[in-house]
Every structure is written in C-alpha cells, then in structure tokens.
Amino acid sequence: MTASNPELEAEWIRRILAGERHLFHELIRPCERAIYFLLLNLLRNEAEAEDAAQETAIKVYLNLRLFRGDSQFRTWVLSIARNEGLGRLRKLGTRREDSLEAGTDEQTGDYTPAILTSWREVPAEALERKELGAILRKAIEGLPEIYRNVVLLRDIEEMDVRETAAALGITEGAVKVRLHRARAMLQRVLAPQLGGFAPKRRGLFGRRA
Amino acid sequence: MRIDCKHVWEHISAYIDGEVDADLRADIDRHLETCEICSAVLDSTRNFVILVADDRVFELPAGFSQRLHARLDRELELTG
Numbered sequence: 001m002t003a004s005n006p007e008l009e010a011e012w013i014r015r016i017l018a019g020e021r022h023l024f025h026e027l028i029r030p031c032e033r034a035i036y037f038l039l040l041n042l043l044r045n046e047a048e049a050e051d052a053a054q055e056t057a058i059k060v061y062l063n064l065r066l067f068r069g070d071s072q073f074r075t076w077v078l079s080i081a082r083n084e085g086l087g088r089l090r091k092l093g094t095r096r097e098d099s100l101e102a103g104t105d106e107q108t109g110d111y112t113p114a115i116l117t118s119w120r121e122v123p124a125e126a127l128e129r130k131e132l133g134a135i136l137r138k139a140i141e142g143l144p145e146i147y148r149n150v151v152l153l154r155d156i157e158e159m160d161v162r163e164t165a166a167a168l169g170i171t172e173g174a175v176k177v178r179l180h181r182a183r184a185m186l187q188r189v190l191a192p193q194l195g196g197f198a199p200k201r202r203g204l205f206g207r208r209a
Numbered sequence: 210m211r212i213d214c215k216h217v218w219e220h221i222s223a224y225i226d227g228e229v230d231a232d233l234r235a236d237i238d239r240h241l242e243t244c245e246i247c248s249a250v251l252d253s254t255r256n257f258v259i260l261v262a263d264d265r266v267f268e269l270p271a272g273f274s275q276r277l278h279a280r281l282d283r284e285l286e287l288t289g
Contacts, residue, residue, distance in 0.1 A: 021285045025278055032274060037267055046270060053273075054280045061284060113218055119249035121256050127265045136257070136266050155261050180222035186261075187254045194253075 009073045013064060024064075028057050031074050034157045035081045038167075041148050042085035052088055056081040071166055074159075078167035111184045114191035120198035132197050139189045147182035154179050212236045217247045225255050 012027045035056050040049040060077050067076055126132050140151055153164040154175065165172045217240050223229045224237055241248050260266065 021288075024285065025281060028281070029274075032277065033264075033267075033269060036269055036273065050270065050273060050276070054277055057277060057281055058284050061281065062288070111218070113221075113250045114253070115246055116249040116253060117245045119253045119256070121252065122260060124260065124263055127260070127263055132260075133266045136261055140261065151261070155258050156267055158262055176223065176228070180219075183222050183225075183254055183258065184218070186257050187250065190257055191253045 006069075006072065010069060013067060013073075017065060024061050027073075028060060028077070031077045032057075034074065034078060034153065034159075037152055037156065038078055038081050038149065039085045041145065041152055042082070043088060048088065052084050053081070056084045059084065072163055075163050075166045078153075079169070082167065082169070111181070111188070113184060114188045116191055119191070120195070122194050122197040123199065126197040129197070132194070135190070135193055139186055142189065143182055143185060147178050147185065150175055150178040151182045151186070155183075212240055214240075214244060214247050217241070217244070218250065221251055221254055224251070225258060 009027065012023045016023050016027065032053070036049060036053045039052045039056070040046065043049045043052060056077070059080055063080070067073065122132070140148060140156075143151065149168055150164060153159045153167060154161070159167070161172050161175050165175045168175070170178075217237055220229055220233065220237060224234065229237065241251065
C-alpha cells in the first residue's frame, strides 16, 4: 500500500480539474489494489471485479469535482467502489445473507483460539512458497463477508479504523469488533496449518531437531 | 489485577493494535509472562496479521493495471 499524501492529492485534483487530465493516472494508482480487492470480495468473480474496478475509476474521474476533501481521497474512492459493487449485486439479484449495511455491533461472543504451547513465527520469506499464500488466501476467503471486508481494509491494505469505517459505512466500534473476531477465526484456522512453514530448529550436529 | 486466559483472548486484537489502556496492557503483560498458551495465541495471531499485509499474498491479476489505465486513457480522451 502506498501512504496517501493529502496535500499532493489536493494539488493533483486541482490540476486535473484545470485540464491536466493525464495526472489522473497517478492519482488513482495508489488506490487500485484496494478498489480491486474490495470489489472481488463483494462480487467473488475476477472478471466482474476487474470490470467494476475500471468503472469505479471512470466514475471517480467523472465525479472528481464532487470530492470535497472532508474525507481522505482513498476513503471516498472506496465508497464509490463499494456502491459500484453493491449496484452490480442488486442488478444480478444476488441475495445476500450478511449485508454490508448491517452496521450494528455484533455481540462480542466467546471464542476459543487454537490452543498452542509453542508457536514459531512464520517468516515473511516463507511467502516465496506459493502454498503459504494459497493457505492464507483460502482462510480469508472462508470468512463471512462482513469480516472479510474488515480484514481486507485493516490488515491487508493497512487502513486505519476511521478510514475503514468510512469506506464500509459502518461504525468504528463495528470495525474493531469484526476485526477481532476475524483475526480470532483466522488464528483458529491457520495456526494448526502453518507450523510447517516456520524455520526448523537445528539439533546437535546440524541434524534437524 | 489477575486476569484469566479468556479475558486475554477477548482483548488480543486491540492489544496488537495498541488500543488497550495502560492498566489493561499491564495486566495482560503480567499474564503473558507466565502463560505459554496465551503467549503462543498472541504470537500466532500477530504473525498472521503481519503475513497477510504482504503484497505477495494478494496479487492483482496480471495486466490489471495496464488494462485499467488503457481504459482510463480512452475515457480521458472522450471527455477532453
């Protein structure tokens, strides 16, 4: 994720509206990933998500004049992406069990994590192995949608609580509760699967312990 | 105050994000010093949070960006 720079964004927006249209490419570039994955989460179809992402970018461009700067640019862009996705779902007549609009805080509820006594960290280098990425993706894809979106924006795109709440149209409290539950679910699913990706401890004489 | 494992689990996510107050953080830290299970739960949860933030986990489809900007170029010309 690229950190946003509100002053630079405001400057670009001013120049784009004044006629330097080519600058729009640079303005939208840092938002591309978040737009696509938010739409993929909603639509669950790569081709549809890509088309919706392109439509979103065009709508952002055509409505740029309406951006008031009272939220972050990316938040505004993601709310346009979300509306694009929801509009498509409505058109497809998809019935949704867990609506994104269900904005109230859920009960925190109890959960039991995967109980471990030893956990060895899986280093980021282990992502060179394709299976690890596949296991992580599958675990996240298996989350109920309201949790998946929060994980996507908070932990994958590393947006803050306020920005995530604004982009999803839910309260900050709901973001925190959902994130907590999502991480708990992921820990429970992933911890038993990922031990093998941790570096092996070397025993005496260089043998594997 | 002594807190139990369940209490620690309820706050793990907020703890990772630095969103628990100082008193609760101190209680959790004290608990973690002696509880291997909660330490492992915390470490594993934090580990996943770090791993999923890696761009290699979720990659854009090949050519996504080129196609997006090509379509934008057409749009920018149309509105010019």
